[in-house]
Amino acid sequence: MSATAQSVGAKSAGDLSPVMASMSRKFDFLLVPILFLAITGAVHIHVMLLAGDWDFWVDWKDRRFWITITPIVTICFPAAIQYVTWVYFRLPIGATLCIVGLLFGEWMNRYWGFTIWSGFPATLTWPAMLIASALILDTVLMLSRNWLATAIVGAPLFALLFYAQNIVILAPYHVPMEHMGQLMSIADMIGYAFVRTATPEYLRMIERGTLRTFGGESALIASFFAAFICMIMYAAWWKLGEIGSRQTWIKSMFDKSAKVRA
Amino acid sequence: MKNKIISLLGGVAIMVTSLTALYAPQAGAHGERSQEPFLRMRTVHWYDTNFSTNRVAVNSEMTMTGKFLLAEAWPEVIMKPDVAFLHVAEPGPAVAKVESWLNGVPAAKSFKLELGKTYEYKIIVRGRKPGEAHIHPMLNVQSAGGLVGPGQWTLIEGNYEDFTYPVTTLTGETIDLNTYGFANVVKWHIIWAIPALFWLLWWIRRPVFIPRFLMVQNGEEDALITGTDKKVAIAMFIGTMVLVTMSSNSAKEAYPIQIPLQSAIIPVEALPVTPQNSAVKAKILKANYRIPGRSMTMTLDVTNGSATPIKLAEFNSANVRFTNSLIPTLAKTDSAELWAKGGLHVQGEPTIYPGETARLEIEASDALWETERLSSLIGDPDSAFGGVLYFHGADGKTYMEEISGPIIPTFQ
Numbered sequence: 162m163s164a165t166a167q168s169v170g171a172k173s174a175g176d177l178s179p180v181m182a183s184m185s186r187k188f189d190f191l192l193v194p195i196l197f198l199a200i201t202g203a204v205h206i207h208v209m210l211l212a213g214d215w216d217f218w219v220d221w222k223d224r225r226f227w228i229t230i231t232p233i234v235t236i237c238f239p240a241a242i243q244y245v246t247w248v249y250f251r252l253p254i255g256a257t258l259c260i261v262g263l264l265f266g267e268w269m270n271r272y273w274g275f276t277i278w279s280g281f282p283a284t285l286t287w288p289a290m291l292i293a294s295a296l297i298l299d300t301v302l303m304l305s306r307n308w309l310a311t312a313i314v315g316a317p318l319f320a321l322l323f324y325a326q327n328i329v330i331l332a333p334y335h336v337p338m339e340h341m342g343q344l345m346s347i348a349d350m351i352g353y354a355f356v357r358t359a360t361p362e363y364l365r366m367i368e369r370g371t372l373r374t375f376g377g378e379s380a381l382i383a384s385f386f387a388a389f390i391c392m393i394m395y396a397a398w399w400k401l402g403e404i405g406s407r408q409t410w411i412k413s414m415f416d417k418s419a420k421v422r423a
Numbered sequence: 424m425k426n427k428i429i430s431l432l433g434g435v436a437i438m439v440t441s442l443t444a445l446y447a448p449q450a451g452a453h454g455e456r457s458q459e460p461f462l463r464m465r466t467v468h469w470y471d472t473n474f475s476t477n478r479v480a481v482n483s484e485m486t487m488t489g490k491f492l493l494a495e496a497w498p499e500v501i502m503k504p505d506v507a508f509l510h511v512a513e514p515g516p517a518v519a520k521v522e523s524w525l526n527g528v529p530a531a532k533s534f535k536l537e538l539g540k541t542y543e544y545k546i547i548v549r550g551r552k553p554g555e556a557h558i559h560p561m562l563n564v565q566s567a568g569g570l571v572g573p574g575q576w577t578l579i580e581g582n583y584e585d586f587t588y589p590v591t592t593l594t595g596e597t598i599d600l601n602t603y604g605f606a607n608v609v610k611w612h613i614i615w616a617i618p619a620l621f622w623l624l625w626w627i628r629r630p631v632f633i634p635r636f637l638m639v640q641n642g643e644e645d646a647l648i649t650g651t652d653k654k655v656a657i658a659m660f661i662g663t664m665v666l667v668t669m670s671s672n673s674a675k676e677a678y679p680i681q682i683p684l685q686s687a688i689i690p691v692e693a694l695p696v697t698p699q700n701s702a703v704k705a706k707i708l709k710a711n712y713r714i715p716g717r718s719m720t721m722t723l724d725v726t727n728g729s730a731t732p733i734k735l736a737e738f739n740s741a742n743v744r745f746t747n748s749l750i751p752t753l754a755k756t757d758s759a760e761l762w763a764k765g766g767l768h769v770q771g772e773p774t775i776y777p778g779e780t781a782r783l784e785i786e787a788s789d790a791l792w793e794t795e796r797l798s799s800l801i802g803d804p805d806s807a808f809g810g811v812l813y814f815h816g817a818d819g820k821t822y823m824e825e826i827s828g829p830i831i832p833t834f835q
Contacts, residue, residue: 261623356510
């Protein structure tokens with residue numbers, strides 16, 4: 162009895178006995194939630210440590226640093242996990258799995274930590290969207306079947322789509338208003354009104370002007386720079402995925418499984 | 424036997440650790456006493472602090488006003504206030520900031536300030552989250568952190584659900600800052616979650632790990648991706664690009680007027696120099712801190728450059744007021760400040776006449792040295808103190824002078 166829909170016949174290595182097929186599926190059901198939570202924890206702590214404030218606060222989501230840093234930091238784990246899921250299992254879901262896990266962790270953190278515990282309004286602390294970037298990275302890998310093509314095409318798209326997919330939720334916050342005789346965006350005003358004692362205004366690492374010399378297209382320039390760096394990051398973390406998955410005990414475990422099947 | 428002892432000890436350790444969860448006292452304020460004395464004594468001298476009320480309803484306003492003098496004896500180990508921000512210290516946004524002003528200049532952005540100068544602030548906040556909150560004015564200085572002013576326990580009454588923060592944009596729309604835009608954020612996160620979950624389920628609905636791994640190991644990986652999978656992937660790719668394009672275009676149409684985040688360093692002029700903050704000069708000759716007595720003694724020469732006789736009324740350091748009980752007119756005007764009433768003793772002739780230089784020996788003693796954790800200044804590597812002396816003039820005005828200098832502890 163075939164255990165996979167793609168089995169190529171009775172001689173396929175994927176053909177398992179009914180007992181083994183049943184156990185294999187139970188193993189899937191056991192491992193998938195564990196892996197999801199493990200990946201959620203790993204990706205979440207990685208992104209929060211390296212891009213935390215830009216993702217925490219609406220008044221940090223600027224046209225320069227947020228757009229540059231977030232994709233560069235976020236593509237790391239998707240690349241490494243893609244190596245494992247693609248090379249060992251031919252599953253083109255590594256990036257989507259990481260980003261769904263990241264967003265799951267972020268929403269839990271923002272709701273329980275920032276809103277319920279600390280009392281910040283959710284409009285100040287929502288996380289950025291990255292799913293479009295992840296879907297593109299996965300589909301490019303699957304359709305090209307080549308990590309280098311994914312690094313050259315998918316990774317830049319991962320970065321270029323970041324700002325584009327978030328405009329729809331960010332635009333309302335960049336509407337101008339006047340307060341105390343000064344021009345502010347609504348995002349600035351939200352950050353001003355809802356006090357973060359340890360985060361004075363000057364701590365915000367946001368656009369302060371230099372990219373405006375390029376025709377005012379700060380977001381576009383930042384996106385292309387992030388796209389370029391993402392190519393390198395993707396290749397580096399794909400390789401790290403390869404190194405990290407050189408686990409001899411895993412091979413040993415599956416070798417034993419193959420022997421049992423035989 | 425050995426294992427039993429280890430198990431027993433482990434069990435006891437787990438029980439003791441678990442029991443600590445039963446003791447979770449409320450955090451009283453937010454650690455302003457934990458700041459090193461040199462940060463509190465030699466940076467920002469807050470005075471005339473006033474809170475308009477100590478009870479505020481949700482949506483009602485409270486005003487904090489006062490002045491601060493930036494010490495000329497600013498510690499070398501921290502950056503000067505070239506980038507500073509007038510802020511509020513509170514446990515989360517219990518009150519929302521409505522307005523803040525420094526010498527009449529709006530304080531939404533950061534300032535460049537000067538040492539030795541005096542600034543006057545006004546902060547208006549609005550009750551938001553019911554409960555009791557310890558609220559302070561605060562000056563954040565880049566690389567120095569938050570330098571906290573006198574605090575007040577403030578009772579915020581009412582219902583959080585009633586809180587609103589209406590503002591009007593330059594496009595004429597009136598919005599509630601507390602909730603603005605969030606429903607749209609949730610909507611788009613859900614919209615994008617649908618294709619993501621579909622993509623994951625598309626793959627994990629089939630056996631995931633062992634059969635696929637075996638097939639890949641056997642060189643049969645091409646069989647693991649079907650023609651339908653490819654069609655779904657192409658559809659996902661195109662659909663993603665289309666949705667991104669459509670959503671970003673719709674946002675640009677809905678919000679044609681947008682500005683980048685605003686940030687700047689704003690110059691602000693200090694309060695003018697007047698006889699009240701410049702006519703009296705003091706020079707520290709000697710200062711000791713007597714640890715058993717929790718008292719500080721100073722010998723100093725005071726020159727009265729004003730046109731009126733003056734008497735030393737108060738020594739203020741790190742938001743603690745040591746006042747001279749022999750000057751009955753001195754009232755506690757500030758409910759927030761820590762007050763060592765009668766804690767200041769002056770030896771010798773208390774009146775200093777115009778043009779006269781008098782040598783004063785003063786003692787500032789109170790348990791507040793200990794409870795406010797100021798006595799730990801003897802552990803500082805530069806062993807120095809700072810503060811402000813306030814003199815009452817016969818003309819009814821108050822004259823002030825910043826003092827600072829080395830201090831030597833006395834252990835007997």
